[in-house]
Amino acid sequence: MKKKKIDRRAxxxxxxxxxxxxxxALYGCGPRNGGPASVTPGEVPADGMTFRTSSATGDRVSxxxxxxxxxxxxxxxxxxxxxxxxxxxxxxxDYAIAHGVNYFDTAPVYLxxxxxxxxxxxxxxxPRDSYFIATKMSNFSNPTRENSLAMYRQSFRELQVDHxxxxxxxxxxxxxxxxxxxxxxxxxxxxxxxxxxxxxxxIRNLGWSFHGSQEVFDHLLTMHDEGRARWDFVQIQMNxxxxxxxxxxxxxxxxxxxxxxKRDIPVVIMEPLLGGRLSRLNDYLVGxxxxxxxxxxxxxxxxxxxxxxxxxxxxxxxxxxxxxxxDNIRTYAPLEALTSAEFELLEDTAQVMLKYPTIPCTxxxxxxxxxxxxxxxxxxxxxxxxxxxxxxxxDRQDPNYRExxxxxxxxxxRSVPRLRxxxxxxxxxxxxxxxxxxxxIPKQLHRIDSFVEQLKQNTL
Amino acid sequence: xxxxxxxxxxILFFVPITLLFLDFTGTIHAWFGWMAKIQxxxxxLALNVGVVAGLLLLTLLFGRVYCSVVCPLGVMQDxxxxxxxxxxxxxxxxxxxxxxxxxxxGVFLLFVVVMAAGLGSIGALIAPYSAxxxxxxxxxxxxxxxxxxxxxxxxxxxxSYAFYSVDVWVKGLATLVVAIVTFVVIAVLAxxxxxxxxxxxxxxxxxxxxxxxxxxFKPRFDVAKCNGCKLCARNCKASxxxxxxxxxxxxxxxxxxxxxxxxxxxxxxxTWRRSEAAVTPNPAEKSGEAxxxxxxxxxxxxxxxxVGTALHAQEKKVDGGLALIEEKRIPKRAxxxxxxxxxSLRDFLTHCTACQLCVTVCxxxxxxPSGDLMRLMKPEMSYERGYCxxxxxxxxxxxxxxxxxxxxxxxxxxxxxxxxxxxxxxxxVNTDGVSCNNCxxxxxxxxxxxxxxxxxxxxxxxxxxxxxxxCIGCGACENLCPARPFSAIVVEGHEHHRTL
Numbered sequence: 001m002k003k004k005k006i007d008r009r010a011x012x013x014x015x016x017x018x019x020x021x022x023x024x025a026l027y028g029c030g031p032r033n034g035g036p037a038s039v040t041p042g043e044v045p046a047d048g049m050t051f052r053t054s055s056a057t058g059d060r061v062s063x064x065x066x067x068x069x070x071x072x073x074x075x076x077x078x079x080x081x082x083x084x085x086x087x088x089x090x091x092x093x094d095y096a097i098a099h100g101v102n103y104f105d106t107a108p109v110y111l112x113x114x115x116x117x118x119x120x121x122x123x124x125x126x127p128r129d130s131y132f133i134a135t136k137m138s139n140f141s142n143p144t145r146e147n148s149l150a151m152y153r154q155s156f157r158e159l160q161v162d163h164x165x166x167x168x169x170x171x172x173x174x175x176x177x178x179x180x181x182x183x184x185x186x187x188x189x190x191x192x193x194x195x196x197x198x199x200x201x202x203i204r205n206l207g208w209s210f211h212g213s214q215e216v217f218d219h220l221l222t223m224h225d226e227g228r229a230r231w232d233f234v235q236i237q238m239n240x241x242x243x244x245x246x247x248x249x250x251x252x253x254x255x256x257x258x259x260x261x262k263r264d265i266p267v268v269i270m271e272p273l274l275g276g277r278l279s280r281l282n283d284y285l286v287g288x289x290x291x292x293x294x295x296x297x298x299x300x301x302x303x304x305x306x307x308x309x310x311x312x313x314x315x316x317x318x319x320x321x322x323x324x325x326x327d328n329i330r331t332y333a334p335l336e337a338l339t340s341a342e343f344e345l346l347e348d349t350a351q352v353m354l355k356y357p358t359i360p361c362t363x364x365x366x367x368x369x370x371x372x373x374x375x376x377x378x379x380x381x382x383x384x385x386x387x388x389x390x391x392x393x394x395d396r397q398d399p400n401y402r403e404x405x406x407x408x409x410x411x412x413x414r415s416v417p418r419l420r421x422x423x424x425x426x427x428x429x430x431x432x433x434x435x436x437x438x439x440x441i442p443k444q445l446h447r448i449d450s451f452v453e454q455l456k457q458n459t460l
Numbered sequence: 461x462x463x464x465x466x467x468x469x470x471i472l473f474f475v476p477i478t479l480l481f482l483d484f485t486g487t488i489h490a491w492f493g494w495m496a497k498i499q500x501x502x503x504x505l506a507l508n509v510g511v512v513a514g515l516l517l518l519t520l521l522f523g524r525v526y527c528s529v530v531c532p533l534g535v536m537q538d539x540x541x542x543x544x545x546x547x548x549x550x551x552x553x554x555x556x557x558x559x560x561x562x563x564x565x566g567v568f569l570l571f572v573v574v575m576a577a578g579l580g581s582i583g584a585l586i587a588p589y590s591a592x593x594x595x596x597x598x599x600x601x602x603x604x605x606x607x608x609x610x611x612x613x614x615x616x617x618x619x620s621y622a623f624y625s626v627d628v629w630v631k632g633l634a635t636l637v638v639a640i641v642t643f644v645v646i647a648v649l650a651x652x653x654x655x656x657x658x659x660x661x662x663x664x665x666x667x668x669x670x671x672x673x674x675x676x677f678k679p680r681f682d683v684a685k686c687n688g689c690k691l692c693a694r695n696c697k698a699s700x701x702x703x704x705x706x707x708x709x710x711x712x713x714x715x716x717x718x719x720x721x722x723x724x725x726x727x728x729x730x731t732w733r734r735s736e737a738a739v740t741p742n743p744a745e746k747s748g749e750a751x752x753x754x755x756x757x758x759x760x761x762x763x764x765x766x767v768g769t770a771l772h773a774q775e776k777k778v779d780g781g782l783a784l785i786e787e788k789r790i791p792k793r794a795x796x797x798x799x800x801x802x803x804s805l806r807d808f809l810t811h812c813t814a815c816q817l818c819v820t821v822c823x824x825x826x827x828x829p830s831g832d833l834m835r836l837m838k839p840e841m842s843y844e845r846g847y848c849x850x851x852x853x854x855x856x857x858x859x860x861x862x863x864x865x866x867x868x869x870x871x872x873x874x875x876x877x878x879x880x881x882x883x884x885x886x887x888x889v890n891t892d893g894v895s896c897n898n899c900x901x902x903x904x905x906x907x908x909x910x911x912x913x914x915x916x917x918x919x920x921x922x923x924x925x926x927x928x929x930x931c932i933g934c935g936a937c938e939n940l941c942p943a944r945p946f947s948a949i950v951v952e953g954h955e956h957h958r959t960l
Contacts, residue, residue, distance in 0.1 A: 089946040199719050371892075373785040403621075415618055419785050426888065426896035426942050446901070457851040 020244065026174060044326045046308045048333030049100030052313050054266045055334040056232035057205055059165070061132060061314045063307050063334045065268065066096055069110045070117045070318030084118040092325060093122035097130060100330045103314045105137040105268075107170055108151055108158075116158035124160050132157060133404050134166035134268075136209065137190065140175075154192075156202075166268075167194065168235060168423035169437060170279070173212025176220050190230065204233035209270065215447040221259055232262055233313060235268040238276060238344040239351060240305045242271070245362040248348070248438030264312035269306045275362020278302040282356060282388040284298055299324075299330040305346055308337040356397040358384040358391075359444050360437045367431040367441060375420040376431060376441060382415045384450050392451070396460050405455050412452065422449040462730055463717035466528055474535040480858070482597035482604040483818050484626055489858055496817060498530065500664045502860035503810045519668045523864035525717035529656055531614055533588040534658055534714065536595075537650035544651040552694035554654055556702050559709050564659070564666045571663040581836035584814040589860075590664050591642050593815035594829075594837065598639035601820060602628050627845070632829035635837045654697025659712040669711035673885075676732045679719055681706045685686040688921040690717035692728055723925065736891065738948075786845035789945040795953035796830065797841035797933065799848065800875035801856040801866040804956040811863035812838045814819050816817070816856035817919055820862060824848065825857060841877075843935035843951065848877075850934065852905050874960045876955040878933030880908070880926045886941075886948035889913070889921050899924050899937035899949050907931040925950060932960070 033073065052062040072092075077083040095106075105120045106339055110198055116135060135155045139148040155164065160209035169191075172181055186190040197203045223229045237246075238253035246252045260267050273279050281289075286298055293300075306315045315332075319325045338346070361380035370376055386392050391404040391411075398404065412421065427444040432441055454460045475620040476492035483489065496502065503511035515526055527534045545551055567586070575583045584590050605628040612625035630636055649656045658665040670810045672678075683706050690703040696719055700712035719728050795805070799818070802808035814837040819827045825848035839855075841848065850873050856866040866872055880899075888896050907930035914920035924937075926949075933951045941947035 179660035369783040371783055373783045375782055407621050419512070420782065422903065423940055424898070424942065425903075426898045428888075428892075428896060430894070441804045441958060458848065 002438075014398065017049040021279055044099060044240065044329050046099055046331040046375055049329070050332050050335040051100075052266075053213075054205070054233070054313055055264050056266060058131060058206070062100050062102045062313070062332075062420070063335055064101050064303075064316035064328050064377075065105055065134075065316040066093070067270070067316040068104055068106035068115045069267075070320045071111060071118055072117060073111075074128055079113065082114045082117075084114050084120060086118055089118050089201075090122045090125070091208060091317065092322060093260060094125075095322065096325060096329075097346065098291060099330070100213050102131045103134065103166075104202075104314075105270075105316050107138050108155060110137040116155055116157040119416070120159035120161070128161070129416065131274070133158065133161060134168065135164055136168040136170035137185075137194070138170040139170070139184055139190070140406075143184040143190075143330065143346070145193075148188065148190045149193065154195075160217075163202050163204060166205045166233065167197075168199035169194075169208035172208045172213050172220060173216040174436065177213050177216050181216055191451075201311060202224060207235060207268070208232035209235035209268075210256070211237065212249055212251075212438070214255070217251060217259070221263065224263065224265070230434075233266040233268055235270055235316075236260070237271040237273050238269045238312075239274050239338050241274055241350045242303075243281055243350070244347065245350055245354055248435075248440075250438060255313070259309075261311040264311070267311050268308070268313050270304040271276050271362060272315050273299055274360065275364065277358065277360070277384065279361070280385070280388060281349070281353070282390070284406075285352060288345070288349070296331075297327050299327060301342075301346060301349075303328055303331045304336060304338050307332060307335045308343075308386050347394035356387050358387045361439060362437060364436060366434040366436060370431060371426075371428055372424055372428070373420055374424055374445070375416050376445070378416045378420070379422050379440075379445065379448060382412055386411065393455075393460060396458065408451070409455055422446070422452065425449070441448055463721045466525070466715070466717050469529045470535045470538070471528055474532055477532045477592075478600070480817060481593055481603055482723065484605075484608075484821060484823065486821065486857075487855060495530075496815070496860035497860055498588075499860060500526065500668075501587050501589055501813055502815070503862070505813055507719060507862075515668075516671060518673055519671045519769055522677050523672040523710065523713060524665070524668050525715045526668060527655075527714040528716045531588055531592075531664070533592040533646070533662075534655070536592060537646060537655060537657065538697065538716070540650040540672060541649050542928075550656075552691065554694055554696050554699055556693045556696070557653075557699045559700075560660055564661075564669075564672065567661055568663050568666040575660060576812060579834075580809055580812065581814060581838055583644070583663075584812075584837060585638065586661055586663065587813050588664055589657075590813040590815035591646075593817060594639040596644045597816035597820050598631075598636045599643060601794065607778040608902075621700075629825075629845075630829055632837070633826075634831040635814075635816070635829035638837060653699065653716060655699075656754040657700055658714065659700070659891060661710050662843045672713065672715075675708045675710065677711065677730055677917050679708060679717070679728050679730050681708070682727045685725045686878055689724070689729075691722045691724070695719060695722045742778075774881055786944040788947065790844060791950045793842075793879065793950070795878070795951055795955055796835065797831070797878050797883055797935075797951060798839070799813035799841060799855050799864050800825065800872050800877050800957065801853075801859075801864040802877075802957065803865075806952070806955075808863050809835060811861045813861050813863075815837045815860065817858045817860065821854045821858050823852060823854060841935070843939040843947075844938075847935035847939040848933075852913070871959075873932060876932050876954060876958045876960055878951045879928045879931040880933070880937050880949050880951050882924055882926060883946075883948050883950060884923070886946055887923065887949065888942050889923055890945070893921075895921060895922070896942060898940050898942060902936040903931075904934060904936060905930050905932055907935060930960070 014107055040419065051060045052063055072085045072088045073083045074085045104123060105118055106115045108116055110116070111118070115176045137148060139151055151292060158160065169176055169185055174180065194203060194206055198206050205266050208220065220231070225229050234255045236253060237250065238257060242250060242253045244254055257267060279297065279302070281298055289298055289301055303315060303317070306312060316323070317328050319328065361384070362378040363381060365377060367376050383392070386408050387400060390400070391407045393401045393404045395401070422445040427442040427443055427446070431441055462642070473495060476488065477495050478918060479488045480496055482494060495504070497508070498515070500515055503515070528538070529535075544603055545553060549776060552895060571583050571586065605626050608623060609625040609628070611868070612623040615621070615623040646657050680824050688703065693701040693703040697716065698712045698714055700709035701719060702709075717730060738752050747859060798805060798808045814829065814841075815835075819829060819839050826841045826846055826848050829837045829840065830840045853866055853869055853872055856864045859865065865883055888894055900910050907927045908924050908928065910922040911925050912918050912920045913923045933954070935951050937949045938947045938951050941949050
């Protein structure tokens with residue numbers, strides 16, 4: 001399966017197959033309402049969901065978890081600034097619960113602070129014992145005890161609940177590592193408080209989500225080993241790229257998962273699609289996957305990868321559209337675990353991806369707003385799109401240089417207004433600490449800017 | 461037949477020249493750029509002896525066919541006058557009027573004096589080609605731009621890169637007002653009396669009229685065939701046929717061949733054969749109604765327009781979730797900036813006829829017509845919307861008068877048109893306390909160097925310094941400076957451009 005070099009003829013051939021297959025697949029996964037009663041490949045089974053049982057509490061959790069960071073938004077925010085389209089959220093939540101999804105993950109900071117309320121409103125319409133709710137302590141900017149406790153209590157009000165099933169220390173490992181962790185949870189006694197809340201039953205599972213340096217990860221597991229804090233679950237970033245090729249300061253998921261599995265701590269997966277990047281592969285890679293499973297989406301491979309590890313409790317997906325929800329339900333109802341050949345193929349896919357210089361941005365918007373007006377995620381998204389579509393020429397002698405140049409430059413002006421483009425990055429570095437993927441944002445922006453400059457001047 | 465040939469040729473010139481002022485992609489220029497260069501006044505300003513001699517010879521041979529075919533302003537008037545004649549009971553609506561020779565030559569002499577005195581922008585007000593350029597650039601180009609943006613919008617929907625959208629903005633208020641006034645005045649004159657403007661005001665018309673009296677080919681009467689129906693005079697848009705005396709004022713005849721076509725007796729023919737009597741018509745006695753009328757309209761037009769445009773100032777789009785971006789404002793420059801290839805401010809101003817061709821094609825939104833009285837409507841540069849990019853020499857490629865002229869591409873980045881000046885109180889390093897080197901990073905000639913603010917402390921925040929000897933004044937630093945509304949680094953123009 002491992003091909004190190006692909007000649008152009010083979011590449012173009014695969015590309016053609018890939019394009020055809022993509023088209024076929026797109027036709028195959030449109031929304032179904034009132035279609036024929038016979039079983040079609042695209043049908044969404046209502047009772048096939050794979051469940052996992054938590055070793056900590058015995059909770060029976062659906063393998064597909066709902067990430068509430070990317071709820072559908074209104075064309076313009078409501079008067080109180082709420083950007084969320086509540087009606088569509090209700091529809092999505094009803095559909096998800098009807099198809100077995102029972103884990104909903106939100107946080108006080110998501111969607112400009114409105115995600116918890118929207119999630120609470122949608123879930124309130126269902127029996128409390130039909131779902132698990134997860135939210136977080138997002139005390140990054142103000143780690144005082146008062147502020148942290150106020151944030152904790154606010155979550156109960158916003159979600160309209162008297163207990164929280166899964167409570168996470170949000171994004172451990174960022175900032176200055178252990179120092180920041182101590183500042184946020186130890187020195188102010190917030191962790192002790194939360195442990196007592198768990199004893200009181202208002203928190204049923206206590207855990208943390210992790211982005212950043214291995215030192216902090218090991219530190220928290222040592223706390224677990226020494227009995228200073230028992231973790232009921234841990235949330236990590238895991239997908240077939242991060243498994244062995246984590247970018248920036250991130251740690252390979254193979255290590256993270258291994259350490260947790262060793263201790264029998266249930267693992268919650270975030271970024272199974274790398275912010276959607278694993279559903280938008282380049283044409284060659286899509287073609288390879290489609291050749292094996294023509295009717296299944298590119299994204300389904302990434303979900304099957306995450307779900308194939310037995311200690312995984314649930315895999316979170318921030319599903320904005322009904323079609324994504326349906327596609328993911330199909331993938332996990334029931335889960336068809338990857339074969340070893342398929343694991344190998346995905347590892348190879350990751351390796352090929354690394355050769356394409358995409359930027360590991362997940363469009364989480366944490367870096368925004370940039371004080372100098374740049375639209376950072378849009379710049380990265382345009383660049384990655386062009387990389388994947390083969391519109392980032394290496395050289396003026398490239399056969400498609402003229403078309404690629406035009407597509408890159410015209411598309412750039414279309415997707416990012418000129419005043420928000422990379423040329424306006426002054427390198428003040430204010431965004432860097434906010435990026436959970438540890439992208440050196442100014443450096444990447446400057447790289448894109450000088451590429452654009454070469455394209456414009458025809459000096460590539 | 462001759463008339464049809466004239467009309468066909470006129471369209472062949474008129475459409476491409478109009479497109480020159482609309483097309484922002486440069487495609488039309490590659491094919492039809494020469495049509496701007498054979499215009500009479502631009503050729504004179506460019507000291508293009510060949511073209512000027514050719515046009516004079518053409519007139520000596522065939523009369524003022526230049527005015528009927530090559531000059532876009534003349535063809536525009538024919539178009540207006542033709543539309544006017546299509547109205548019911550307005551067919552055959554012209555009549556003979558005596559020449560206003562004193563007015564023609566008065567205007568002509570004034571024009572020459574003004575040009576010689578270096579007040580080119582005043583002269584440019586009545587220069588036919590540049591007047592047409594301003595009309596198209598100011599009035600038609602925005603519509604063209606919006607049409608293009610609509611196509612770009614549609615192309616985006618179907619993932620095509622065939623069209624891209626462009627900015628449509630008021631480049632110069634004064635020029636817009638002048639263009640509208642010029643258009644209204646000329647259109648009204650043409651609507652009522654055909655070629656009045658060409659035969660009273662236009663300096664090119666006056667000069668060519670002098671030669672066309674002696675041209676070899678001209679429309680001539682065969683008095684024996686004439687039945688005195690006066691159809692020829694009533695169809696003469698130049699009002700130069702006196703049917704009673706059977707004379708034609710050849711200084712005003714633009715060789716449009718309309719009279720030939722309308723004469724049912726075949727009494728007029730376009731030939732080199734000398735006829736018997738060619739009496740010069742008596743000079744005009746009546747004066748002034750049309751100009752007075754025009755000036756009143758001009759005044760009303762100016763007032764109306766100023767109000768209109770003030771209301772339609774550019775509005776800014778605001779996106780949600782993103783930081784607001786304040787619009788940049790134009791800084792005061794002691795010396796105006798003109799493009800590389802202009803050699804010097806004085807040289808530039810003597811050659812430029814303010815036709816706006818360069819303003820139309822500037823893809824970086826740098827060039828715009830000046831509002832300054834001495835340089836009215838002539839282009840100047842400013843860097844709020846873009847900067848003079850190293851790979852672009854569009855303005856020098858299109859300039860018909862050689863006011864902007866580069867002999868080769870690489871010349872451009874070695875010409876110093878100005879130099880950058882740092883303004884400490886605007887710099888974000890001082891105002892926001894952040895580090896920034898956007899000006900240094902984008903300088904194409906490495907003229908900006910960051911140095912510690914405090915010379916004794918190498919760790920202190922770094923501020924930009926400009927090596928005036930290296931700076932070429934392209935404005936990359938000024939345009940990309942994060943300070944708003946006024947940039948913290950501003951380019952000052954040089955009176956004389958230097959080659960580094």
